[in-house]
Amino acid sequence: MPLRSDPPPKGAHVRRHHRTTPRIRRSPRLHRLLGTLLLVAAAGVFTAGSAPAAAAAPVPLDQVIPAPAQVTPGGAPYRITAGTAIRVDPDPEARRVAEYLAGILRPSTGYRLPVTAQGSSGIRLRLADGGYGAEGYRLDSEAGRVTLTAATPAGLFHGVQTLRQLLPAAVEKDTVQPGPWTVAGGTITDHPRYGYRGAMLDVARHFLTVDQVKRYIDQLALYKINTLHLHLSDDQGWRIAVDSWPRLATYGGSTQVGGGPGGFYTKDDYREIVRHAASRFLQVVPEIDMPGHTNAALASYAELNCDGVAPPLYTGTSVGFSSLCVPKDVTYDFVDDVLREIAALTPGPYLHIGGDEAHSTSHADYVAFMNRVQPLVAKYGKTVIGWHQLTGATPVPGALAQYWGLDSTKAAEKEQVAQAARNGTGLILSPADRIYLDMKYDKNTRLGLSWAGYVEVKRSYDWDPGTYLPGAPASAVRGVEAPMWTETLQKSADLEFMAFPRLPGAAELGWSPATTHDWDTYKARLAAQAPRWDALGIAYYRSPQVPWPTAG
Ligand code: ACM
Numbered sequence: 396m397p398l399r400s401d402p403p404p405k406g407a408h409v410r411r412h413h414r415t416t417p418r419i420r421r422s423p424r425l426h427r428l429l430g431t432l433l434l435v436a437a438a439g440v441f442t443a444g445s446a447p448a449a450a451a452a453p454v455p456l457d458q459v460i461p462a463p464a465q466v467t468p469g470g471a472p473y474r475i476t477a478g479t480a481i482r483v484d485p486d487p488e489a490r491r492v493a494e495y496l497a498g499i500l501r502p503s504t505g506y507r508l509p510v511t512a513q514g515s516s517g518i519r520l521r522l523a524d525g526g527y528g529a530e531g532y533r534l535d536s537e538a539g540r541v542t543l544t545a546a547t548p549a550g551l552f553h554g555v556q557t558l559r560q561l562l563p564a565a566v567e568k569d570t571v572q573p574g575p576w577t578v579a580g581g582t583i584t585d586h587p588r589y590g591y592r593g594a595m596l597d598v599a600r601h602f603l604t605v606d607q608v609k610r611y612i613d614q615l616a617l618y619k620i621n622t623l624h625l626h627l628s629d630d631q632g633w634r635i636a637v638d639s640w641p642r643l644a645t646y647g648g649s650t651q652v653g654g655g656p657g658g659f660y661t662k663d664d665y666r667e668i669v670r671h672a673a674s675r676f677l678q679v680v681p682e683i684d685m686p687g688h689t690n691a692a693l694a695s696y697a698e699l700n701c702d703g704v705a706p707p708l709y710t711g712t713s714v715g716f717s718s719l720c721v722p723k724d725v726t727y728d729f730v731d732d733v734l735r736e737i738a739a740l741t742p743g744p745y746l747h748i749g750g751d752e753a754h755s756t757s758h759a760d761y762v763a764f765m766n767r768v769q770p771l772v773a774k775y776g777k778t779v780i781g782w783h784q785l786t787g788a789t790p791v792p793g794a795l796a797q798y799w800g801l802d803s804t805k806a807a808e809k810e811q812v813a814q815a816a817r818n819g820t821g822l823i824l825s826p827a828d829r830i831y832l833d834m835k836y837d838k839n840t841r842l843g844l845s846w847a848g849y850v851e852v853k854r855s856y857d858w859d860p861g862t863y864l865p866g867a868p869a870s871a872v873r874g875v876e877a878p879m880w881t882e883t884l885q886k887s888a889d890l891e892f893m894a895f896p897r898l899p900g901a902a903e904l905g906w907s908p909a910t911t912h913d914w915d916t917y918k919a920r921l922a923a924q925a926p927r928w929d930a931l932g933i934a935y936y937r938s939p940q941v942p943w944p945t946a947g
Contacts, residue, residue: 451563453579456536458923459560460899461619461906463585464531470580471538475500475518475562481510483520488548491674493520496555500562505571516540518558520551530621530676531586534558536578549676553619557583560617564926589860591795591823591874592905593622593680594832594898596890599629599691600712601651601881602658603890609671610887614894614933616675618902623672624680624747624876627660627737630690630709630717634659635681639732640696647691647708652882654710665740673742680780681737684749685730686756686764690717698725712882715754721764731771738775746772751782751799762788769794780823786815795821795873798864801828801847806865813866821873824860830877830901832893833884836936842883843893852921852938856900857914877901888934895928895935896921918942 457466483493493510496518501508508518519542527533532545532554543554561579565572594615596603603611612623627635633647636659648659660668669679689699690709697705701720709717719726734746748768753761765781765788772779772791779785779794786796798812816822825831827847834850835843861869877898884890899921903912922942928935937943 453577454561454563454923456561456579456581456583458920459557459583460917460920460924461903462908462911462917462920463557463583464908464911465584466581467583468579468581470536472580473536473538473541473578475504475506475508475574475576475578477506479506479508480514480517481508481520482514482517483510483512484522485512486522486548489520489522489551492548492551492555495552495674496520496558499559500566500576502569503566503572504574504576519543520554522546522548522551528586529590530619531584532557533585534561534583536561536580536582538580541578549621552616552676553585553587556617556619557585560924560927564930567927567930587619587906588908589872589874589905591622591876592620592902593624593823593874593876594620594894594901595624595626595682595825595876595878597626597629597833597879597881598634598660599626599632599651599684599881601653601655601885602632602634602648603881604658605660605664605667607887607890608668611890611894612668612672612675612677614891614898614931615677615902618899619906620898620902621677622680622743622874622876623668623677624682624878625668626682626684626878626880628683628691629688630714631711632657632659633691633695635665635737636661637733637736638662639736640729642695643692643733647695650708650710652710652712662740669740669742678743678745679741680743680745680747681741682747682749682780683730683733683737684751685768686719686721686761687715687717687751687753688749689719692729693717693719696729699723699729714752718753718756718760719764721756721760726764727767727771730768731774734771734777735775738772738777741777744778745780745795746775746777747780747797748772748785749782750785750788753784758787765789783812786812786820790815790820792819793821795823797823797825797876799825799827799831799878801826803828809864810866813864816864816867816871820871822864822867822871823874823876824863824872825876825878826858826863829855829858830875830897830904831880832877832897832901833880833882836938840936842889844880844882850897852896852900852940853914853918855897856903856917858904859909859912860904861909875901875905891933892936895933896924896938896941899924 456468481493483489497508516539521544527546530549532550535542545551632651633643636644644659648657651657672679694708769779769791783796783798833843835845837849860875918941
């Protein structure tokens with residue numbers, strides 16, 4: 396790794412290397428697709444990206460990621476032409492979804508594609524009650540029109556992502572392509588398995604600019620992820636302006652892993668991220684990690700330290716050496732101010748308070764700290780999320796615990812989380828040896844870490860959130876989140892190499908019914924995404940487990 400390896404501070408813990416033995420759970424086979432259909436499906440998509448599009452069959456309706464709940468192919472295809480209009484109900488948010496779709500289609504088709512409330516042919520976006528739920532939609536493709544129907548603009552937006560994937564991959568390009576722009580005939584009826592489908596970016600270990608975050612948001616939207624968790628503070632940097640404690644950002648944000656200049660978001664920067672995420676129907680979950688992972692804050696304000704002495708800034712990669720001073724009242728003035736200011740910037744319901752790897756906080760102090768801090772989240776009208784160590788304290792009613800253990804995590808630790816789940820704590824599943832996107836794929840991966848093991852594409856996909864944690868009721872699982880820690884990652888190309896092709900699998904685990912889960916059919920659908928990533932400028936990892944189309 397090209398990382399500067401600073402000697403760990405006193406008391407630092409280095410995360411242990413757990414080499415995990417892949418233990419693959421066989422999931423129910425997908426019965427509704429026959430092998431022959433798959434072969435046709437694969438052949439259609441493999442030619443869609445790079446061969447002259449005139450020769451290509453339309454993308455089969457079941458080639459979408461995440462797999463839709465129900466697919467009924469059949470009937471005449473629909474074709475977008477120079478005369479096509481996008482018809483949308485007179486609802487401002489629905490209209491914004493229609494404009495977003497037009498913004499994707501216009502550069503590559505070269506067509507005008509006016510957005511209008513008039514008429515019934517072409518591409519139609521309709522709002523209607525019909526059992527679609529908060530995020531579901533129906534897509535009907537037939538001669539003369541393709542119709543998306545949903546109860547909400549969010550449902551229409553997810554339907555638009557499906558429509559994107561049903562068009563040739565060249566639709567993603569930003570210059571005029573030859574077409575034709577054909578959508579296979581049939582109907583898709585779709586809705587998510589889980590309401591929380593997240594991805595996390597660690598902007599603390601290496602700072603990421605607003606534009607880098609927005610680019611990632613756009614990639615998340617393509618796979619119907621609806622939550623961006625921002626890890627805004629850690630030992631190496633504090634990344635959000637707090638007016639009442641200004642040195643957190645100006646000093647605490649002034650470096651990063653390896654000693655670079657770091658950075659922070661002004662409140663306007665953060666609002667811009669929230670606004671962009673909302674335009675893609677993602678909520679933002681801000682995390683202030685406490686009481687550990689706080690060296691940047693402790694370095695910024697001496698009074699936050701029990702001994703009143705500010706430590707130096709830290710640019711290494713060890714964990715577990717820092718703690719807020721639990722007995723001091725000023726600690727809770729600080730936490731109250733930070734949570735109040737961040738809550739005021741955050742329209743979503745959640746504040747994430749971290750709580751992981753507090754190895755320098757005694758258990759009694761950890762419990763006392765969480766007992767005082769969780770009510771502050773409620774005071775500002777928000778719901779607590781904590782890493783699963785929160786279950787070792789007393790999660791408040793309504794809190795969610797984010798599980799980041801491994802297959803090899805001790806049974807007692809898993810049981811502590813499962814027991815909290817049985818008592819009402821909701822779970823977000825982020826098992827590190829499955830969907831930590833910063834884990835190396837194999838020993839040769841040039842980026843990433845391996846303390847949770849190597850995580851190839853099949854391993855990251857092949858588990859079931861509903862049955863993953865022994866003893867936890869399936870009803871406790873609120874969703875799935877794929878974290879991206881950035882000790883070794885600095886630029887969009889780094890993020891994309893680690894996220895693709897694993898991120899779409901995490902998205903599918905969060906969205907698709909368990910009955911669609913099947914590695915063999917999934918890997919063909921995943922391979923078929925490659926021309927789309929090429930068109931979007933995403934340099935993905937060509938895993939040997941996936942039957943990628945040959946270049947042509
Ligand atoms: C974590 O990876 N420490 C949540």
